Amino acid sequence: MVSFIGAGPGDPELLTIKGKKIIDSADVIIYAGSLVNPQVLADAKKEAVIYNSATMNLEEVIQVIKEAEDKGKKVARVHTGDPAIYGAHREQMDRLDELGIEYEVIPGVSSFLATAAVLKKEYTLPGVSQTVILTRMEGRTPMPQREKLLDLAQHNATMIIFLSVGMLEEMCRILRQAYRPGTPVAVVYKATWEDQKIVYGDLTSIAERVKEAGIRKTALTVVGDFLGDEYELSKLYDRTFTTEFRKGVTE
Ligand code: SAH
Numbered sequence: 001m002v003s004f005i006g007a008g009p010g011d012p013e014l015l016t017i018k019g020k021k022i023i024d025s026a027d028v029i030i031y032a033g034s035l036v037n038p039q040v041l042a043d044a045k046k047e048a049v050i051y052n053s054a055t056m057n058l059e060e061v062i063q064v065i066k067e068a069e070d071k072g073k074k075v076a077r078v079h080t081g082d083p084a085i086y087g088a089h090r091e092q093m094d095r096l097d098e099l100g101i102e103y104e105v106i107p108g109v110s111s112f113l114a115t116a117a118v119l120k121k122e123y124t125l126p127g128v129s130q131t132v133i134l135t136r137m138e139g140r141t142p143m144p145q146r147e148k149l150l151d152l153a154q155h156n157a158t159m160i161i162f163l164s165v166g167m168l169e170e171m172c173r174i175l176r177q178a179y180r181p182g183t184p185v186a187v188v189y190k191a192t193w194e195d196q197k198i199v200y201g202d203l204t205s206i207a208e209r210v211k212e213a214g215i216r217k218t219a220l221t222v223v224g225d226f227l228g229d230e231y232e233l234s235k236l237y238d239r240t241f242t243t244e245f246r247k248g249v250t251e
Pocket of ligand 1: 080083084109162189192193217218
């Protein structure tokens with residue numbers, strides 16, 4: 001059996017109990033060494049064989065899984081955050097389907113959720129934004145025609161940009177064409193790791209501040225007025241609003 005596991009954003013205590021149990025009992029572990037905190041593997045079996053997928057291509061990863069599977073070994077394929085977000089996960093599952101190898105997926109805490117937690121913010125503020133866009137800038141991997149950053153930015157929704165902090169200046173230049181230039185922005189480097197850094201600014205100031213902080217990778221850029229302090233109170237906890245579980249009072 002192969003288990004794809006979301007290792008969480010960094011802090012090893014943010015691994016799910018289910019994911020940890022599988023890692024701790026696996027015979028073969030393949031982990032994304034560029035981003036997964038090695039401490040997530042701290043309680044792996046002494047005899048477990050551990051591979052770092054940062055230096056492997058898809059064929060090599062599949063080969064390791066197949067050989068282990070042929071010997072009846074238990075494989076943990078450990079991805080950073082949640083594998084469903086920029087995990088290059090689907091192509092592995094499809095190969096396993098072709099080979100008739102069974103697998104399961106254990107979700108993890110994605111870095112975008114850890115980022116909201118360390119910022120102590122909510123992405124979906126009533127009257128501000130009720131939509132969250134997860135995206136990336138076009139780099140060596142092109143963006144589909146209808147998902148250019150400027151098109152997505154037209155909504156002024158809460159936007160979370162992965163994999164792109166190295167292009168922050170260009171990113172802000174594009175976003176300023178759709179959001180107010182004063183729209184707040186935060187860049188979170190290595191959310192929940194010991195060397196986490198948070199830089200605040202707006203669409204005109206953030207690029208310079210992030211450069212000063214020396215952040216070039218492993219960071220998320222979050223944009224939107226959810227970072228501000230103006231919003232409406234929720235209906236969910238409004239004393240005059242009736243919900244399935246609670247009758248509202250009439251004033
Ligand atoms: N599957 C992962 C994302 C992998 S893509 C997830 O769910 O989080 C890698 C990108 O994710 C990085 O370039 C960075 O933009 C972001 N990232 C991953 N871990 C992060 C962390 N702890 N803090 C901030 N950004 C992180």
